[in-house]
Amino acid sequence: MRLIIDTDTAGDDTYSLLLAMRTPGSTLEAVTVCVGNVPFDQQVENALATIEAAGFSGKVPVYLGARRPMVKPWEASTMHGNDGMSGANPPLARQRPETQHAVDAIIERIMAEPGEIDILAQAPLTNIALAVMKEPRIAKATRHLWIMGGTDNSVGNITPCAEYNFFIDPEAARIVFEAGFDITLSTWTLTMRSSLFEGDQLDEIFAMKTPLSEFYRKVSSTPRQMAEARYGRPISTHPDSLTCACALNPALIEKARDAVVRIETAGEITRGFSAIHPAKLGNRWPEYSVNARVIEQASNSGFFEMMKRALSS
Ligand code: BDR
Ligand code: CA
Numbered sequence: 001m002r003l004i005i006d007t008d009t010a011g012d013d014t015y016s017l018l019l020a021m022r023t024p025g026s027t028l029e030a031v032t033v034c035v036g037n038v039p040f041d042q043q044v045e046n047a048l049a050t051i052e053a054a055g056f057s058g059k060v061p062v063y064l065g066a067r068r069p070m071v072k073p074w075e076a077s078t079m080h081g082n083d084g085m086s087g088a089n090p091p092l093a094r095q096r097p098e099t100q101h102a103v104d105a106i107i108e109r110i111m112a113e114p115g116e117i118d119i120l121a122q123a124p125l126t127n128i129a130l131a132v133m134k135e136p137r138i139a140k141a142t143r144h145l146w147i148m149g150g151t152d153n154s155v156g157n158i159t160p161c162a163e164y165n166f167f168i169d170p171e172a173a174r175i176v177f178e179a180g181f182d183i184t185l186s187t188w189t190l191t192m193r194s195s196l197f198e199g200d201q202l203d204e205i206f207a208m209k210t211p212l213s214e215f216y217r218k219v220s221s222t223p224r225q226m227a228e229a230r231y232g233r234p235i236s237t238h239p240d241s242l243t244c245a246c247a248l249n250p251a252l253i254e255k256a257r258d259a260v261v262r263i264e265t266a267g268e269i270t271r272g273f274s275a276i277h278p279a280k281l282g283n284r285w286p287e288y289s290v291n292a293r294v295i296e297q298a299s300n301s302g303f304f305e306m307m308k309r310a311l312s313s
Contacts, residue, residue: 001118001248002027004106006065008036008123008165009046010077010084011223012237015216015307016122016244017047021054022212022310026248030109031062032102034123036168037077038084040067046084048093053215057095065102065127069169074124077164081222088218102127107135114141120247121176122148122240124165129172132179139180148243149173150261150274152189152294162272163188166263170272174263183292185261186243187274194298195242199234201304205311212311238303245303246295252306255297258290 003020005028007013020028031047033040044064051060068074081087098105106127110117119142121128132139149165150173156162166173177183197205202224205213220236227235246252257278262285264273277283279290 001025002029002116003247004030004032004109004117004119005244006032006034006119006121006123006127007043007047007240008034009043009050010037011080011086011219012240013037013122014046014050014085014219015238015241015310016120017050018054018212019241019244019248019306019310020120021051021056021060023248023306028060029117030105031060032065032106032127033062034065034102034127035068035074036123036165037080038082039076042084044097045092048095048097049090051095052093053090053212057093062095062097063100063102063105064097066130069124069126070129070171074168079223079226085219086222088215103130103134106131107138110138110141111135115143117142118144118146118247120146120244122243124169125149125172125176126169129175132176136179142181144247145181145183146186146243146247147176147183148186148239150185150187150263150276152187152296153276154189157188159272161267161270163274166274167272170263170265174265177261177263177291184246184256185292185294186239186246187294188239190295190298191237191239191242194300195238195303196300197236197238197304202234202236205308208308208311210311210313212313216311241307242298242303245306246298249302249306252299252302253295254299256293256295259292259294260285260288260290261292261294262288
C-alpha cells in the first residue's frame, strides 16, 4: 500500500514512520509535518533523522505544514522530552525538507492518482483540514484516511474528556470528520487497550541490540518513565504506530464498529471531545450520517511482531 503520513514527529510518531518504511509491501510516499508535540522545526528534524536512521535518506520527501492550530494557541506536550526524542539527540540528517508546502503536496499527490494513496493522520488535523478546505475533492480521492485521535467515550490523555491531537485542534478535526473522507479512527481508548508493550515485550526489543531497536529504546525512554510512574509497571504506549500497523495490515483489526463521530469545539469542559454514536443504536443525530469506522480492538501480538520486524536491523 502507498501512504502519506501527517505527523508531529516525536516519540511514537517515529516508530510509525519506521513501520511504514520497513514493512514489506508498504511505500511511504511522503511525510508532512504538522503543529503538535514539540516545537515545529524540531519535529521536522525528528522526521528527517528517523528517515536517515531507517536507511531511507533521500527516498521519502518531508514537507512543512501548519505551524499553529486553526483557532486557539497550541500547547506543546512534555510527554516525549523537550526534543520529542527523550534527549536521544540523533545526528542532523543529510536530507533537507522540500520547499513545497505540505498542504499543496497532499493535494497534488492525492489528486494526481485518485483512489491510490492512503493518508495516516497522527497529529492534530490542521494540515488535513486545510488541504480539504483548499481542495474538497481530496476527500473522495484519498483511498482511505486513518486517524489517530479522540477517545471512545472514555478518559482522555490531556483532559478527562479529550485526547491530545483532537484537543490541540478540534476545529480542524471537526472539518475533517464532516468532509466526506472514508475514515478509520484509532482512539486513545484503543491505545490503552491494544497498543501497550509490557516489560517482557520491551526486554525482547532491547535484547535485539540492533541500531533501530536502540533507536526505539532511547526515543521511548521519557514516556516509558512517565507511564511507569503513572501505571506502576514498565509499559510503552503506541498510539500512532498501532494506527500505522492497522493501516498496513488491516487483519490486525479484531473489532470495529461504524459510527457517527462529532467533535466538540465549544465545550467549556469538553473541548476536543470526540462524541462517538454507534450506528447500531439507531441514529439519534438524524442530520448526520455514519462518517467513520472506529477500531475497538486490535491484535497486540500481531502489532508487536510487526514492530520487531521493523526494528530488526
Ligand atoms: C497522540 O498525541 C501525541 O502526543 C502522540 O504523538 C499521538 O499522536 C496521542 O494522544
Ligand atoms: Ca503524533
